[in-house]
Amino acid sequence: MNVQKPPATLPPWVKAEVADACAPGRSCTHPLLRITEVRHYFPTSEIRFERLGGLVKSVIAVKRK
Structure with missing residues (x-):
């Protein structure tokens, strides 16, 4: 294996x-990382949420310029 x-x-x-x-x-x-953990590991990034039917499907950290 x-x-x-x-x-x-x-x-x-x-x-x-x-x-x-x-x-x-x-x-x-x-x-999976919690939203607070994503914010901790990416403090200078903008946190975006991908939603499907009103529920959060994905959390995305986008680098700010």
Whole structure:
């Protein structure tokens, strides 16, 4: 089984969760960041929300000029 390694740019606690989630014999899942965590990791970015039917589908950090 080919186990994917988490990207080097993720914080250490996320890497540990991804490595655990991708352990052999388990399906590979990635933890989702909360909106407050997105704001923390991208403090100078504009946070946009993609909505579908009034519900937030995606959170996007856009670099400000």
